[in-house]
Amino acid sequence: SERSLQPTLDWITGNIKHSMTVSEMARIAGMPERTFGRRFAAEIGCAPHLWLIRQRVARAQxxxxxxxxxxxxxxxxxxxxxxxxxxxxxxxxxxxxxxEYRRKFFDQKDLRY
Incomplete structure (x- = not known):
């Protein structure tokens, strides 16, 4: 049976600050890049690079x-x-x-440095 991409997604989000290409993501998942791209789109619903950008934006938020x-x-x-x-x-x-986002959503009471 096919392995879930979840361990790969977890690894990527845990290492979000490092630069990462789709071919590196595929290597981490242990599959050829084209297979990874197809599996990713099927399982996650978008291209790997779009997902990565969304994860980076979420981390920035x-x-x-x-x-x-x-x-x-x-x-x-x-x-x-x-x-x-x-x-x-x-x-x-x-x-x-x-x-602008920070001005709107910065949480004064839960501040971490």
Whole structure:
């Protein structure tokens, strides 16, 4: 029977800050890239790179809500590398800039440094 992609997804989210290609994701899953792409789309419902961007944006949202990290550091910790790329994907996914998001959702009472 086919193995679930869940262990691979868990590994990726646990290592979200590191740069990662779809071929590396496929290698972690232990399958050829084309097979991985098909399985991923069937099991998850989107292409691997889109899922990865969504996971990175979700991580950035957490960091913006819960820390005082600079946007540049949030970009690095969420795997976008630099603030311009974070801003680009954040705007496309969420519809506002990371800075606007933080202003709206930063949680003063549950602050982690």
């Amino acid at each position: 957490e960091l913006l809500e819960e820390t005082r990290m600079s946007v540049e550091d949030v970009a690095s910790e969420s795997g976008f590398g630099a603030a311009p790329l974070l801003r680009h994907h954040f705007m496309r996914t969420i519809g506002i800039t990371p800075t």
